[in-house]
Amino acid sequence: MAAADETLGSLGEGAILRGIFPRLPDAASALLGPGDDAAVVAAPDGRFVVTTDTLVHGPDFRLAWSGAHQLGWKAAASNLADVAAMGARPTALVVALVAPASTPAAWLEALADGLRDGCATLAPGCGVVGGDLSVSDQLTIAVTAFGDLDGRDPVLRSGARSGDVVAICGELGLAARGLALLFARGVDADGHPDARAAAGLRPEFDRELDAQLAPQPPIASGVAAARGGATAMMDVSDGLALDARRLAEASGAVLDLDSAAVGSPLALTGGEDHALLATFPPDVPLPSGFRPIGRVHDGSPGLRVDGRPFDARGGWDPYADWDGGVG
Amino acid sequence: MAAADETLGSLGEGAILRGIFPRLPDAASALLGPGDDAAVVAAPDGRFVVTTDTLVHGPDFRLAWSGAHQLGWKAAASNLADVAAMGARPTALVVALVAPASTPAAWLEALADGLRDGCATLAPGCGVVGGDLSVSDQLTIAVTAFGDLDGRDPVLRSGARSGDVVAICGELGLAARGLALLFARGVDADGHPDARAAAGLRPEFDRELDAQLAPQPPIASGVAAARGGATAMMDVSDGLALDARRLAEASGAVLDLDSAAVGSPLALTGGEDHALLATFPPDVPLPSGFRPIGRVHDGSPGLRVDGRPFDARGGWDPYADWDGGVG
Known part of the structure; x- marks a missing residue:
């Protein structure tokens, strides 16, 4: 676990990655995992399914409402859903993360934990085989996900x-209800997203908030x-x-x-x-x-x-x- | 070709993608290309090589120095190089692009042309099989690239x-020389990146600038x-x-x-x-x-x-x- 005052900027990319790698989920399909120029993933079907979906701070999430663990979970879940929609079994993810230099190392570790727990719960055996870490003012999480068709035709x-x-x-509508609740009541007196106000919506609206922030x-x-x-x-x-x-x-x-x-x-x-x-x-x-x-x-x-x-x-x-x- | 005043924000994601798709390079390995929840890519080896690398406006490029075509080219080239370094033959790319709503549609089309020309020159047969387009203030290009090992062991x-x-x-050192030239002489009187000053460095330093901005x-x-x-x-x-x-x-x-x-x-x-x-x-x-x-x-x-x-x-x-x- 990183110390409270350690950040992406103070530790540097190498130390951050050493802290994150052990927390990431292993992929049963990984023939070669993170650490070389590229990973090698098994594709027993002779084809692979691939999709990419990005979460951007602002249009896609607010940090006052989404914790790091929830963001890691959601980034995995939204990509796994696209693999599943082809009728494929999810096998692996790669994650390109862009984060401000001031991001606490512990926050990045919690994001990795969210990726791990999301994979373990939603698609056991699927894991992270590679990634990229960049610095910028705007927090962005781009996930690319892979799946295997086990010999079946993809469902188009x-x-x-x-x-x-x-x-x-x-579920239909539950995630939208969660977002509407956050915009209406998860805000401060000026209408800005507010963590304390959002926390006040639990436990009454646990299902709605979870559907929006950490979907299953x-x-x-x-x-x-x-x-x-x-x-x-x-x-x-x-x-x-x-x-x-x-x-x-x-x-x-x-x-x-x-x-x-x-x-x-x-x-x-x-x-x-x-x-x-x-x-x-x-x-x-x-x-x-x-x-x-x-x-x-x-x-x-x-x-x-x-x-x-x-x-x-x-x-x-x-x-x-x-x-x-x-x- | 998009009209001069059309932007990502004015056209919307759907219209932008319809303009970009025909410009993107086809992948010989694509069994199902863009347009569904996910693509399907051939992996005749029964394994695939995967790597991801992101270009972020600011730390990785300046828009005064890099044109859209060069950025598309470089985003492809830097990822293809990681696939090649495993001893693999590049087969396909997916591209997650985050761009401001004010980005001209013609700029995005030129980026697609750069991806196409980079693939055609550096890795014929490799193409774009999917992507994601998001809006944000910070321009970010996250590419994930795939390769086939044709039955060989990966070179670690x-x-x-x-x-x-x-x-x-x-080449060694040429790209760094190009960057040093841009920082020293591709700037205005206040030291800010300047397109006109950078253009003045050509044709004397074509090789250095190309090595930095559109590497081969x-x-x-x-x-x-x-x-x-x-x-x-x-x-x-x-x-x-x-x-x-x-x-x-x-x-x-x-x-x-x-x-x-x-x-x-x-x-x-x-x-x-x-x-x-x-x-x-x-x-x-x-x-x-x-x-x-x-x-x-x-x-x-x-x-x-x-x-x-x-x-x-x-x-x-x-x-x-x-x-x-x-x-």
């Missing part, structure tokens, strides 16, 4: 067919869906409405959702759910954890709710929605 | 043995070295002295360099060469492009020059050397 967004059942696995996407259900015959699948990260429309357009079909099955309006338009949206042929049983929320039809590609075209955007768009605050 | 830093020849492939690491020589029996290899990015010391320590051996063969003092301590440092058994011919610069001996692990211990650090350390300027 484009495979939904008329007659398929639309199904969801995971149903990673193992991605492989289960692929094995269960899913025709299309995607990670719902920008709100169900926006992502369902994307799947509909990629498949050239209509997705018609049943509002009663979806739940609240926030379930339809809230972001960062990291639920799995999938379509299945009508004659197969839905894998454990999936519940039906609609049907696929022929027609002009797009989203309908209860049979009516649904054009509201929903979701979180940092280009449109970020107010420039960091906190 | 730890394999140098007593009696081996130390050899280098690529000897990527194909990585595979050639592996095939030619290299016992250890690494990318020289932090200065020959610092990196040779790392290789010596990883191998538990002495690297003794011949100063006359190395060249100028800047060749020993300058950074960002992206040359390949390798060791070869004494009885094998050096692959084309490699020249001998020293020998490996038994002894207390470390670096010597002309038989004397060499402890100067050399190289560029953003934690110690960055003055906080951006330009």
Whole structure:
């Protein structure tokens, strides 16, 4: 454990990395881990799945609300969800971290612990095989994640067919409710993000805050869906409405959702759910954890709710929605 | 081509990506390219090599000196060099870009062109299979690169043995000379990075500036070295002295360099060469492009020059050397 006054700037990259490496999760797939010019990862399938997603201080998180452990967890979880959405088993991560020189070493260690605990809980066997540490005023966490298809075809967004059942696995709207709570009540008298105010929302809103700050996407259900015959699948990260429309357009079909099955309006338009949206042929049983929320039809590609075209955007768009605050 | 007044903020992520995707280099290894939750990349070897390296505005580049095309090129080149240093053939990249909302769309397109031209020149067949675009005040380019070992063992830093020849492939000191020229003469009267002053250094210093701003690491020589029996290899990015010391320590051996063969003092301590440092058994011919610069001996692990211990650090350390300027 680093001393309280040690920072990225005072210790330097080498010492920081020596403190972080032992805390990072091992990957069962790592044939060569961190420390050389590159890592070597097993790809027994002869292919690998790869995705990258970045968390940026300001548009993606506030330090008054997210602790280092939660950020490490969320950076892992959001990338693992994209691997799972292909029907793949997550095998490894690499992490490019940009942090201010004043960042305490103990904070970086807690971030590493969050990566470890996120992997251990959501995708046992997946670990960190490499990374890069840079200094800058703006805290940024770029994760790239890998998965193995175990010989299966990847499950694309484009495979939904008329007659398929639309199904969801995971919570909808809870993460958006958590974010709304933070913006409304996790702030000081001037409206700025405030750690004490946010802490006051617990334990009443534990589930909402955890869904937003340290989400638990149903990673193992991605492989289960692929094995269960899913025709299309995607990670719902920008709100169900926006992502369902994307799947509909990629498949050239209509997705018609049943509002009663979806739940609240926030379930339809809230972001960062990291639920799995999938379509299945009508004659197969839905894998454990999936519940039906609609049907696929022929027609002009797009989203309908209860049979009516649904054009509201929903979701979180940092280009449109970020107010420039960091906190 | 985007209109002059179109920016990341005005166009939004979707429109920007539609403009960038067609400009990005295709990867021969891409079984599924950008546009789904994740890409799928061929790994015929059953393993893949992976490395990640980030360029941050300020410590790693100044916009007054580096154009978008050069930045795209350099982001590709620095990562391809790490793949090559394992003895692997680069197959694919993913790119996580964080840019201010005010960034012109045409600038982002030029960055994509630089990625394309860098891949086409340095590693034909390698291309971009995915990415992420985020908005933030600080421009950051995080690239993750992949390679295939074609059935060979990776060439580690730890394999140098007593009696081996130390050899280098690529230019030493030229990139550091380019950076020194920019800091000395590529500035305005107040010492701030200045595009016009930097342009005035061309054509007299084309080679030095290109080595710094758009380097051409000897990527194909990585595979050639592996095939030619290299016992250890690494990318020289932090200065020959610092990196040779790392290789010596990883191998538990002495690297003794011949100063006359190395060249100028800047060749020993300058950074960002992206040359390949390798060791070869004494009885094998050096692959084309490699020249001998020293020998490996038994002894207390470390670096010597002309038989004397060499402890100067050399190289560029953003934690110690960055003055906080951006330009």
